[in-house]
Amino acid sequence: MPISLGPTQGSVREVLEAHGDDASGYYQALRALGGERRLFFDPDMQAWVVTGHALCARLLASSALSKSRLRLDTPAVRERLGDLALSAQEIVGRQMSFDESESAGRSHHRWQRILTIDGRSAFRRALADMAAATFATFDAAAPDFYRMALRPYVSRAVAARLSLREAERAALYPLIYGYADFLDGKATTGSAAGAAASLALLGDYVGAHFDRLRGCDGQPIDDRERWIADYALTLVAGHESTAFALGTALGMLGDPAMRPGRASDLRAHLLEALRFDSPIQLIGRVARDDLDLGAGGRIRAGERVFLHVGAANRDPDRFATPDRFDPRRRGGGLLAFGLGASRCVGMNLALVEAEVFLAAALRFLGERRLCVHASSFEHGLAGRSFGGLALSL
Ligand code: HEM
Numbered sequence: 001m002p003i004s005l006g007p008t009q010g011s012v013r014e015v016l017e018a019h020g021d022d023a024s025g026y027y028q029a030l031r032a033l034g035g036e037r038r039l040f041f042d043p044d045m046q047a048w049v050v051t052g053h054a055l056c057a058r059l060l061a062s063s064a065l066s067k068s069r070l071r072l073d074t075p076a077v078r079e080r081l082g083d084l085a086l087s088a089q090e091i092v093g094r095q096m097s098f099d100e101s102e103s104a105g106r107s108h109h110r111w112q113r114i115l116t117i118d119g120r121s122a123f124r125r126a127l128a129d130m131a132a133a134t135f136a137t138f139d140a141a142a143p144d145f146y147r148m149a150l151r152p153y154v155s156r157a158v159a160a161r162l163s164l165r166e167a168e169r170a171a172l173y174p175l176i177y178g179y180a181d182f183l184d185g186k187a188t189t190g191s192a193a194g195a196a197a198s199l200a201l202l203g204d205y206v207g208a209h210f211d212r213l214r215g216c217d218g219q220p221i222d223d224r225e226r227w228i229a230d231y232a233l234t235l236v237a238g239h240e241s242t243a244f245a246l247g248t249a250l251g252m253l254g255d256p257a258m259r260p261g262r263a264s265d266l267r268a269h270l271l272e273a274l275r276f277d278s279p280i281q282l283i284g285r286v287a288r289d290d291l292d293l294g295a296g297g298r299i300r301a302g303e304r305v306f307l308h309v310g311a312a313n314r315d316p317d318r319f320a321t322p323d324r325f326d327p328r329r330r331g332g333g334l335l336a337f338g339l340g341a342s343r344c345v346g347m348n349l350a351l352v353e354a355e356v357f358l359a360a361a362l363r364f365l366g367e368r369r370l371c372v373h374a375s376s377f378e379h380g381l382a383g384r385s386f387g388g389l390a391l392s393l
């Protein structure tokens with residue numbers, strides 16, 4: 001039994017269920033759970049949850065925690081899926097996040113290179129065309145800008161970067177979201193079976209088209225199976241996160257007088273949206289050794305730890321008036337992409353995609369007022385998302 005740092009008052013799941021549609025209530029309740037220590041034990045996840053910025057940053061930058069494994073191999077999944085479940089489990093076992101060998105480090109750098117966009121590259125121009133096309137066909141009466149415009153833009157951008165053709169992307173779309181829901185912590189035990197099936201089929205597809213898809217890099221590949229696993233993860237990981245960030249940033253562009261004027265202001269606006277409501281909320285790890293947190297607090301070797309970067313990005317000790325959206329904030333400290341050696345490999349791509357899109361949105365809006373209304377949310381334990389987004393001018 002882990003040593004408790006105080007009475008357990010609840011879990012992240014309960015907070016999400018109680019305040020899912022109200023971001024301020026949700027973050028305030030998380031802060032209350034973390035208390036003075038910015039840390040609590042979550043009985044539902046059987047894990048420590050760190051809500052404080054300083055402790056999250058310290059732990060992310062240290063080697064005190066190793067990456068935890070996702071579990072897709074519940075008895076229910078195995079019973080329903082048989083071989084598919086085994087194949088999904090093998091893919092998860094090879095994905096870059098779950099292996100800290102030297103070859104995993106090389107793989108991480110390789111994907112980082114693939115996903116880094118040169119400022120004046122043809123790819124950036126292609127993104128600008130995709131963004132412009134979204135607004136050229138903008139229909140204010142359309143019911144859901146999130147599913148009809150934001151998700152497809154982000155999905156096309158990632159697919160183009162990974163040499164996936166449009167017809168392939170469209171065919172794989174349900175599989176991508178089948179697995180994304182699991183990664184975002186929306187899947188229940190039952191739907192973990194769907195996630196396992198999606199991942200196994202995605203892996204099969206990438207394996208069957210390996211010779212062409214590896215063109216996104218062109219470098220020799222020494223471990224084919226690992227590359228396939230990483231490709232499937234990369235394809236999925238860049239979808240909902242970026243679309244949610246774009247939805248949040250767009251929602252803050254309503255008043256023409258408050259809109260960013262210069263490129264640096266646009267970047268600040270985007271970073272503040274990522275802080276204000278972080279697309280990825282939880283980063284899971286396992287303690288390598290006993291961790292002394294001071295004043296008798298201790299996490300034991302082998303215990304699971306979730307770094308709640310969503311809550312940490314609203315920590316009042318790091319960000320004054322954390323519940324206020326303030327694009328004039330400067331000084332860094334954003335944990336939305338993680339930190340240190342294992343920071344998100346797609347960070348640069350996500351920022352470029354989002355900036356190009358927001359710039360197109362600003363051109364389209366001109367001096368018109370914009371009203372963005374979230375009709376519903378589909379937040380998970382680990383990832384935030386909109387159920388639907390309506391835009392009106
Ligand atoms: C606003 C958008 C995004 C946010 C907020 C975000 C955030 C994160 C976070 C917090 C992690 C965990 C880092 C860790 O374990 O320390 C992560 C991992 C990852 N992200 Fe992103 N991400 C975004 C966009 C993207 C994009 C566009 C891609 C690729 C196309 C991508 C690919 C990945 C992959 C493959 C991992 C796992 C890497 C590993 O475990 O080493 N992400 N991301």
